[in-house]
Amino acid sequence: MTEITYRDALKQGLREEMLRDDNVFIMGEDVGLNWGGAFKVTKGLAEEFGEDRVRDTPISENAIAGAAVGAAITGMRPVAEIMFGDLISLAMDQVCNQAAKMRYMFGGQTSVPLVLRSVFGGGKNIASHHSQSLEAWFMHTPGLKIAVPAFAYDAKGLIKTAIRDPDPVMFFEHKLVYDRKEEVPEEEYLIPFGEAKVRREGADVTVWGTFFMVHKALEVAEELAKDGISVEVIDPRTLVPLDKKTLIDSVKKTGRLVLVTEETKTGATTAEIAAIVQEEAFDWLDAPVMRVNAPDTPVPFSPTLEQYFIPDNKRIADAIREIV
Amino acid sequence: MAVKKATLVDLFTRTLKVRLFEEKVWDIFGQNLVPGTLHLYLGQEAVAAGVTVALKETDWIQSTHRGHGHVVAKGADMNAAMAELLGKKTGSCKGKGGSMHITQFDVGVLGATGVVASGLPIAVGAALSAQMRKTDEVVACFFGDGASNNGTFGESLNMAAIWQLPLVWIVENNLYAMGTPITLTCPSQNIADRGEAYCTPSVVVDGNNAVEVYEATVEAVKRAREGGGPSLIECKTYRMRGHSRFDPAKYRPQDEVDHWMGRDAVEIIKNIALEQKALTEKQAESIRKKLQKAVDKAGDFAIKSEHPAPEEALDDVFKEAI
Numbered sequence: 001m002t003e004i005t006y007r008d009a010l011k012q013g014l015r016e017e018m019l020r021d022d023n024v025f026i027m028g029e030d031v032g033l034n035w036g037g038a039f040k041v042t043k044g045l046a047e048e049f050g051e052d053r054v055r056d057t058p059i060s061e062n063a064i065a066g067a068a069v070g071a072a073i074t075g076m077r078p079v080a081e082i083m084f085g086d087l088i089s090l091a092m093d094q095v096c097n098q099a100a101k102m103r104y105m106f107g108g109q110t111s112v113p114l115v116l117r118s119v120f121g122g123g124k125n126i127a128s129h130h131s132q133s134l135e136a137w138f139m140h141t142p143g144l145k146i147a148v149p150a151f152a153y154d155a156k157g158l159i160k161t162a163i164r165d166p167d168p169v170m171f172f173e174h175k176l177v178y179d180r181k182e183e184v185p186e187e188e189y190l191i192p193f194g195e196a197k198v199r200r201e202g203a204d205v206t207v208w209g210t211f212f213m214v215h216k217a218l219e220v221a222e223e224l225a226k227d228g229i230s231v232e233v234i235d236p237r238t239l240v241p242l243d244k245k246t247l248i249d250s251v252k253k254t255g256r257l258v259l260v261t262e263e264t265k266t267g268a269t270t271a272e273i274a275a276i277v278q279e280e281a282f283d284w285l286d287a288p289v290m291r292v293n294a295p296d297t298p299v300p301f302s303p304t305l306e307q308y309f310i311p312d313n314k315r316i317a318d319a320i321r322e323i324v
Numbered sequence: 325m326a327v328k329k330a331t332l333v334d335l336f337t338r339t340l341k342v343r344l345f346e347e348k349v350w351d352i353f354g355q356n357l358v359p360g361t362l363h364l365y366l367g368q369e370a371v372a373a374g375v376t377v378a379l380k381e382t383d384w385i386q387s388t389h390r391g392h393g394h395v396v397a398k399g400a401d402m403n404a405a406m407a408e409l410l411g412k413k414t415g416s417c418k419g420k421g422g423s424m425h426i427t428q429f430d431v432g433v434l435g436a437t438g439v440v441a442s443g444l445p446i447a448v449g450a451a452l453s454a455q456m457r458k459t460d461e462v463v464a465c466f467f468g469d470g471a472s473n474n475g476t477f478g479e480s481l482n483m484a485a486i487w488q489l490p491l492v493w494i495v496e497n498n499l500y501a502m503g504t505p506i507t508l509t510c511p512s513q514n515i516a517d518r519g520e521a522y523c524t525p526s527v528v529v530d531g532n533n534a535v536e537v538y539e540a541t542v543e544a545v546k547r548a549r550e551g552g553g554p555s556l557i558e559c560k561t562y563r564m565r566g567h568s569r570f571d572p573a574k575y576r577p578q579d580e581v582d583h584w585m586g587r588d589a590v591e592i593i594k595n596i597a598l599e600q601k602a603l604t605e606k607q608a609e610s611i612r613k614k615l616q617k618a619v620d621k622a623g624d625f626a627i628k629s630e631h632p633a634p635e636e637a638l639d640d641v642f643k644e645a646i
């Protein structure tokens with residue numbers, strides 16, 4: 001096995017699927033020859049598969065998403081890219097009213113097998129329109145599946161599963177993990193949706209988080225181990241479907257839960273998880289469920305402000321110490 | 325139309341001011357003091373200059389992600405503008421916005437936005453407001469060739485036309501949206517053709533020639549002020565640099581780059597002003613020196629200014645914290 005980046009793992013997954021199925025194609029702004037995607041995920045694919053299958057579009061998010069819907073219901077397997085997660089707001093009708101609802105509204109007559117790739121997260125000092133974490137918007141829309149890979153291995157396995165899925169999949173990436181390297185098999189493998197991964201086993205407290213916060217939680221767990229605090233870290237990998245069992249089993253074991261994401265706090269995915277756990281594992285909880293999120297503000301530009309906005313290791317560690 | 329000598333001097337001064345400001349930004353960026361990304365206005369200065377010289381102080385502009393030039397030309401405080409780019413407390417947005425959101429409201433900037441084409445409907449609203457408040461205010465809305473492919477373009481042009489709003493659409497057609505050439509995204513190479521479809525008088529001008537931009541804007545502003553409704557001015561221009569901070573712009577053919585680099589906006593207006601005897605070389609040089617001093621001062625001010633305190637991240641969500 002070789003070590004490759006999250007970015008290249010995604011590209012490998014996309015490439016394998018394009019080789020396997022001629023109906024798979026990519027479209028989005030600057031995904032093609034001249035740029036290869038704003039984060040270079042598709043770089044080289046237009047050269048290999050041609051501009052027909054790796055298609056540069058105008059700056060027309062609503063039409064990109066809508067065209068993906070139209071192509072998907074007529075036999076193609078579109079992978080649409082929206083350059084920044086914040087900009088899916090321009091495509092909300094096609095994503096949330098059309099793609100998400102068609103199978104249901106039309107009584108099961110049609111399938112919408114599209115993948116919409118985009119990227120969330122701060123840490124790059126690019127301010128309020130390019131740094132948000134909006135996954136909860138889509139979790140609140142029935143009919144959309146949601147993948148949230150934090151590791152290269154998962155990125156490859158999940159993108160392949162997403163492309164083969166018969167329903168619309170929102171495939172969210174994170175800006176700060178594109179360059180992370182890890183061992184990724186060159187051969188084909190799929191990761192089923194709805195299977196969380198226990199990243200680290202522990203006995204005293206469960207930490208559940210997504211994206212870059214998984215990496216921070218693992219660092220914190222390592223630190224706290226020195227003080228004799230044993231932290232279990234769970235990475236859900238997909239939010240819809242959600243692996244409740246792995247989470248609930250863990251909470252039953254540790255009796256304590258800290259939820260960590262980069263989202264602004266109110267109405268975040270962490271709020272939903274907290275609600276599920278108190279419904280399904282109330283009797284096993286020995287302490288209140290803690291949430292570590294960003295404050296309820298837009299994402300600020302200045303580095304001092306943005307560092308304050310994004311949860312850091314200290315805030316995660318403090319929340320853990322408060323309940324163990 | 326014969327352009328007055330004093331106006332030629334204005335156009336030269338404003339074009340150069342934006343140029344020197346952006347060169348300073350590039351210089352400070354080279355010292356690694358500008359966080360995040362950067363969309364420089366270098367090359368397109370004549371558009372901001374030509375448009376804003378034709379506006380009154382009480383008129384408004386709507387900016388874009390490539391907005392430094394727009395706000396500086398409209399009269400923003402250069403110290404506060406520069407400090408904003410560096411994320412300082414003294415910045416016009418207190419360090420909350422940065423390059424993509426550089427804005428100074430009290431000189432008539434409605435906002436700079438990171439979402440391409442999101443400014444057009446806002447300009448419609450501001451122009452509607454100007455009309456409803458029975459003022460003579462006019463709104464000039466800047467946007468790129470790429471922005472004209474977004475749905476808001478059609479919605480906004482239509483609304484402005486049916487309500488005959490005091491609005492001037494300024495398309496800065498620099499032939500690219502990031503790495504995507506306009507040849508791939510617009511069946512007609514002229515955005516102005518789209519304006520006509522919305523019954524909006526539309527012209528194409530040389531966007532590197534501040535006089536051409538100015539004259540077209542004067543006519544459009546006059547129409548707007550007199551209740552004649554919106555107009556569209558497509559300014560053909562070119563970025564001197566890449567799209568953003570690390571883009572080497574290798575996707576642009578060399579002969580195209582050479583052609584446009586030979587059409588420097590500052591040189592063009594300077595030569596016109598010299599030819600028309602509005603300016604002597606000596607006067608031009610003294611204007612440059614004065615501007616350079618002000619720009620250097622802005623750079624020093626920004627560098628010396630403090631960063632905001634971390635907790636200031638919580639301010640300004642609402643008027644009163646809840």
Ligand SMILES: Cc1ncc(C[n+]2csc(CCOP(=O)(O)OP(=O)(O)O)c2C)c(N)n1
Nearest residue numbers: 087390438439440468469470471500501502
């Ligand atoms: C709605 C939206 N889509 C995509 C982007 C990413 N993006 C930023 S600038 C840009 C190109 C804009 O091109 P144009 O309107 O021609 O302006 P220019 O950069 O050439 O000044 C793109 C695609 C964005 N910020 N907003």
Ligand SMILES: [Mg+2]
Nearest residue numbers: 468469500501
């Ligand atoms: Mg452009």
